Amino acid sequence: MKRDFSSWTTYRTAAITQVVGILIGVFSWGISAAYVQRPVQEMYGSDYVSFLLVGVAVSNLVMPLVLGVQNQLNPWTLETILMTGVSTPIFVLGNIMWTYVFSALSFIPYLLIGTSFFHATIRPNLVAVILAFTISAAIMMGLAMISTGLKILTKSTDPITWAVNVLQSLFAGVAFPVIYLNTILFPGASIISWFLPQTWVYHLCRVAMLTNPSLTDPSVILEFLGGALFAAVLLPLGHRVFWWGVNRSKREGTLGWY
């Protein structure tokens, strides 16, 4: 154990990031449990259990997309995939389609258990839900491709992905509504959240599932346009970063290294 501890401390950056990650996790969930009922009501007109239920369900729907991209486009299999000459988006979509369908199906039991046993109140607009999921999927796949492109080059978890993940835990409203940041940090702190793509993923899904939004309402349209803007930027950016990583790796002859 002493040996393992010593070994762990030699990976200084890794050790620091792990500790920071744990502290942020504890902090955010602690706050959630104690204080967030009112801001949830203010933002979504709902209760905390419903808010959390949708958050957990969305996490289970969105994360497989990220992992799917990273699992399919990794240095272990990348050479084989590139040798097929198949278009990368088609390959990725084809490979994660089942994961996404399965995740969507597993979403239903969450909602059933939440509403039946914990009295969660879900007020969805089906079209808005589909739209929110589509925008969320595009945002997360863009982020995953950026991360994968950097990983192909660095052969390690990149600092950008790490920073995004840490900021998500604190600012993206996974465990508490973002407006609550104005109370616990400083007034106006929640503005930071709206620059994070993950905030839009959770927010749009919650708007679509908790508030029965009308898609003709200009304020709702604006919300969805905000998320769509992130998707429109991140998806092509992810594609470019991925290919930049692949081509740099091809020039340096490290494509199949891991």
Add this chain to the structure above:
Amino acid sequence: MNMGYAIETVNLVKRYPTTSRRDVVVIARGPAARGTVGSISAILGAIKGSRGPFIEALKSVNLRIREGEIFGILGPNGAGKTTLIKILCTLVIHDEGEVYVNGFDPKRESGEVLKNLQAVLPESRGFNWRLSGRQNLEFYALLYGLGDAEAKERISYLLDFTNLADRADDGYQRYSTGMQRKLLLCRALLRNTPIIVFDEPTTGLDPASADEFRRMIIDRLARKEGKTILISTHNLQEAQELCDRLAILERGKVIALDTPDNVRHLVTEDRFLQIVFVDALFGAEEKRFVKDLEAAKNVRSVSAEVNQGKRFYGLTMRVEKDIDLAEILRMLAESGLRIKSVNTEEPTLEDAFNAITGKDGSLARSRGQGGG
């Protein structure tokens, strides 16, 4: 470029950075670092890229491989064989010079190149262990854009072609190394490209499977289907058996390029005589006999095979190719030694390879040691 050639390289140069590669290795190989954030300075270094120093993996390589030819690339480790193959497969981008695969440039037209060339790389991955061989091929057929009926027909043909049909519906995890290699070949052939590249095709296979694989390459791929085949190998006997022509790469340079027979005789036109006796004491008379042989016409050198008990049991003679063997046989008969066998041997590809790549400075010495 010239469409008469399946593959053509002109002054091809590839350089690899040395420093950034080392940094990347440090990040990648640490077991505790896998899946975690690596050293930030090393990561930033990897993203920024290296400005040198560089090593030249390929130095002005010129090759022209004809359509329908079986062409071998030989060379010791680090000679640049894999780099060359990966450039052709569009997996590495070259720095200078030109490359054409059926007239298409791998750097700019990778899609077209991959419609003309597929590779069987031993470290190749991408098969799902839980699916059967057939299901794995169906997946790749889909990626290649084959229609259902076409895919079914092509897969059945390839499974028969590689003698895998009986085990096609077994899980991939149950396949032996030889069967896995055959499935790799099936995958490479799915697209029916005119050029197939093999990197160390029989590495890891037992002698019977290796022989079966070689026969498949010659009899079916080359003779029956008329494909152009490029093989990179360490196995010199395999290269001699399979290849119409071959190139020897040494530290990124082509140092020999010809048919296996011509390469064998590139270093020497000489032959070797191996004579085995019923052993005798290696006394003064025998020593004089060896000197007489050395003085005979068209004999270059003679080495006596003497064991630790000073028993004289054989001779290795290096002789010119047009020697009159009758004279040598007469001298042997008059020596009184009882002869078990006399064999003539031509230089092998291994002799030539060792001499060309400088692994062995003296061909005769290599032979002499081998015989003793």
